[in-house]
Amino acid sequence: MATYAALLRGINVGGHRKVPMAELRQLLTELGHGAAGTYLQSGNAVFTAPAADPATLTGALEDAVAERFGFRVDCLVLGRAELRAAVERCPFPAAELDPAKLVVVFLTRPAADHPVAGSDPARWAPDEFRVGERELFAWFPGGMGRSKLGEALSRPGGDVVATARNWRTVTALVSLTDQLAADDRSA
Numbered sequence: 001m002a003t004y005a006a007l008l009r010g011i012n013v014g015g016h017r018k019v020p021m022a023e024l025r026q027l028l029t030e031l032g033h034g035a036a037g038t039y040l041q042s043g044n045a046v047f048t049a050p051a052a053d054p055a056t057l058t059g060a061l062e063d064a065v066a067e068r069f070g071f072r073v074d075c076l077v078l079g080r081a082e083l084r085a086a087v088e089r090c091p092f093p094a095a096e097l098d099p100a101k102l103v104v105v106f107l108t109r110p111a112a113d114h115p116v117a118g119s120d121p122a123r124w125a126p127d128e129f130r131v132g133e134r135e136l137f138a139w140f141p142g143g144m145g146r147s148k149l150g151e152a153l154s155r156p157g158g159d160v161v162a163t164a165r166n167w168r169t170v171t172a173l174v175s176l177t178d179q180l181a182a183d184d185r186s187a
Contacts, residue, residue: 001034001048001049001050001051001184002048002049002050002051002052002079002080003046003047003048003079003080003177003178003180003181003184004046004047004048004049004054004057004077004078004079004080004177005044005045005046005077005078005080005083005173005176005177006028006043006044006045006046006047006057006058006061006075006076006077006078007043007044007075007076007077007078007106007163007165008024008043008044008045008061008065008073008074008075008163009043009073009074009075009076009161009162009163010043010073010074010163011042011043011073012041012042012043013042017069017071017073018069019043019065019069019073021038021041021045023068024036024038024043024045024065025037025038025045027061027064027065027068028045028047028061030064031060031061031064032049033047033048033049034047034048034049034184035047035048035180035183035184036048037176037180039169039172039173039176040169042169043073043163044165044169044172044173046173046176046177046180047180048180048181048184054076054077054078054079054082055077057077058075058076058077061075061077062074062075074161074163075161076106076107076108076161076163078106080174080177080178080181083170083173083174083177084174084177085133086104086106086132086133086134086135086170087170087171087174089132089133089135089137090102090104090132090137090167091130091132091137092128092130092137092139094167097139097167099166099167099168099171100143100166100167100168101139101140101141101143101144101166102137102138102139102140102166102167103137103138103139103140103144103150103153103164103165103166103167104132104135104136104137104138104164104165104166104167104170105135105136105137105138105153105154105162105163105164106134106135106162106163106164106165107134107135107136107156107160107161107162108134108159108160108161108162109134109156109160110133110134111131111132111133111134111135111136112131113156113160114131114136114153114156114157114160114162115152115155115156115157116129116136116149116152116153117131117136119152124147124148124149124152126141126142127139127140127141127142127147127148127149127150129149129153136153138150138153138164144164150164
């Protein structure tokens with residue numbers, strides 16, 4: 001069994017597009033996945049499944065959410081190793097920064113293709129960003145709420161899906177996938 005993290009974009013925000021986490025866990029189990037857990041109410045799930053292409057798992061999850069809840073939700077499914085590698089690539093001194101203001105924007109395409117990637121970093125000051133592989137890392141010293149960079153990062157253009165998670169959430173998902181993997185080995 002492999003371990004995955006699923007990131008659902010734009011659910012449970014301001015009372016819209018509600019997806020209860022207990023129902024999301026149940027849905028993952030109904031899709032034939034093993035252990036399933038969620039983190040917070042903002043569309044973060046972890047699960048085990050036979051090794052598969054994350055894009056295939058993503059499509060199945062998007063279809064199942066649409067069928068169950070009546071609306072489409074963009075999702076990204078990342079393998080445990082891919083999630084861990086993204087954390088290891090973080091170019092910011094994460095241990096020294098407020099984890100609520102350090103953000104990873106996960107993408108379905110290479111980060112270098114994002115419109116922000118080629119922009120002048122000074123344009124976004126005091127906010128900062130760095131280009132990863134399929135993620136962009138951003139530091140928002142004043143918070144992301146009213147940041148022009150935050151808004152631009154969330155709009156990658158075309159058919160690209162982008163979903164942001166703060167550092168606290170990203171590292172929690174790594175811990176949860178590690179725990180599922182350890183539980184699976186001990187079973």
